[in-house]
Amino acid sequence: xxxxxxxxxxxxxxxGLRRVLEDSxxxxxxxxxxxxETAFDEAMTKRxxxxxxxxxxxxxxxxxxxxxxxxxxxxxxxxxLTMHDEEQYVIRAIEAGAMGYVTKQSAPEQLxxxxxxxxxxxxxxxxxxxxxxxxxxxxxxxxxxxxxxxxMRELQVLRKLAIGxxxxxxATSYNISVKTVxxxxxxxxxxxxxxxxxxxSRYAIQNKLVEL
Numbered sequence: 001x002x003x004x005x006x007x008x009x010x011x012x013x014x015x016g017l018r019r020v021l022e023d024s025x026x027x028x029x030x031x032x033x034x035x036x037e038t039a040f041d042e043a044m045t046k047r048x049x050x051x052x053x054x055x056x057x058x059x060x061x062x063x064x065x066x067x068x069x070x071x072x073x074x075x076x077x078x079x080x081l082t083m084h085d086e087e088q089y090v091i092r093a094i095e096a097g098a099m100g101y102v103t104k105q106s107a108p109e110q111l112x113x114x115x116x117x118x119x120x121x122x123x124x125x126x127x128x129x130x131x132x133x134x135x136x137x138x139x140x141x142x143x144x145x146x147x148x149x150x151x152m153r154e155l156q157v158l159r160k161l162a163i164g165x166x167x168x169x170x171a172t173s174y175n176i177s178v179k180t181v182x183x184x185x186x187x188x189x190x191x192x193x194x195x196x197x198x199x200x201s202r203y204a205i206q207n208k209l210v211e212l
Contacts, residue, residue: 002119005031005048007039007065008081009057013104017052017081020108027115036060040068043076050119052111053098055082055089056210059173061156063096070097077118081111084208087132088147090125092155094133100124147207149191155209157184161197162204 004021006029008014014032021027031046033039036057043051043065051069055062066078079100080093093101099118102111106126114124125133150158153174160170167181194200204210 002027002115003030003046003049004028004115005033005039005042005046005051005053005076007033007036007042007052007057007062008054009034013054017111020111021052021115024112027112034058036062036065039065040072043069043073047073048076050115051076051078052081052115053078055080055084055093061159063092063152063156064174066093066096066098067152079114079118079124087135088145088155088207088209090129090132091136091148092152096152101129102126103128146192147209150188154184154188154191157181158188158200158204159210161185161188162201162210164201 004027006014006017006021008017011034018029018032021029030048031042033042034057037060039051039053039057040060053062053065062080062082066080069076069078074097077099078097079102080098081102081104082089083104090101100114100123102114102124103126110126117124147155156174157170160173165173167178167185170181171178188200189195192200192203194203
């Protein structure tokens with residue numbers, strides 16, 4: 001029986017995912033989390049065989065969870081499950097240490113197959129995610145998009161600013177100073193060639209960096 005940690009901030013979504021996984025009769029959800037901090041804590045204490053993590057969660061987001069787990073419990077493989085299928089998310093997730101990437105639009109059997117493959121030591125990517133990685137390899141560092149020019153932390157701060165979080169709230173989420181958040185914000189505005197938070201939010205929405 002494969003033991004799974006399931007993290008998503010929507011209880012209805014978690015319930016549906018639990019049913020899909022456990023209906024396979026080979027997977028057992030042993031822990032759930034509705035935010036990133038809880039997901040990380042549950043991973044550290046319950047030690048699941050596989051962690052299924054959503055990118056968009058309050059507080060510490062999924063990318064941060066993957067990064068921390070890669071450092072503190074690298075033996076637990078992470079499968080990213082998200083609404084986003086854009087290239088920048090696939091790249092960031094894999095760079096952070098995720099072993100798989102599946103969208104919520106994927107068929108139920110695809111999610112089950114992903115968990116099984118990752119548990120067996122493999123990687124699992126949807127066809128679109130594989131194409132995104134292939135394009136990145138072909139393109140290399142040339143012709144990077146503006147979003148790709150952002151560091152992992154800058155992308156995380158951008159998403160927080162875009163949904164209306166204050167600098168102090170962001171500082172608390174990532175355990176950094178407000179001054180550091182100010183610095184990240186300034187870098188983001190410069191790299192994206194935008195002037196204020198209103199334009200920043202518009203950019204995030206247009207590039208599907210946040211869910212509406």
